Amino acid sequence: MHVSDEHFVDALAGEVTHVEDLGTYKILTLNLDGQRLKARLQEDETVPRGTAWIGFPSQWLMLYADDLLVEVAP
Structure with a gap:
């Protein structure tokens, strides 16, 4: 999943409900x-x-x- 604070093509808007800072990374809910x-x-x-x-x-x-796994033809 790609997450951004700026809109991009085909992006869906989600509401940030929680951020957990674990030092070397963060978990975003x-x-x-x-x-x-x-x-x-x-x-x-x-x-x-x-x-x-x-x-x-x-x-x-x-x-x-x-x-x-279903394979879809390109």
């Missing part, structure tokens, strides 16, 4: 349409306040059906 998501941010990344823009890069997405 977000509310996206009633679903709770957590994202890990590196210590030098900007932490969004209020609204965070979230994206799911296609190279990292996988679709499963009945516990089997």
Whole structure:
């Protein structure tokens, strides 16, 4: 998941509900349409306040059906 404090193409708006600073990284808790998501941010990344823009890069997405990875033709 890609998280930013600025809008980008195909981004979804999520509400930042909690930030946990663990030293070398931070755990960001977000509310996206009633679903709770957590994202890990590196210590030098900007932490969004209020609204965070979230994206799911296609190279990292996988679709499963009945516990089997479904391969989609390019």
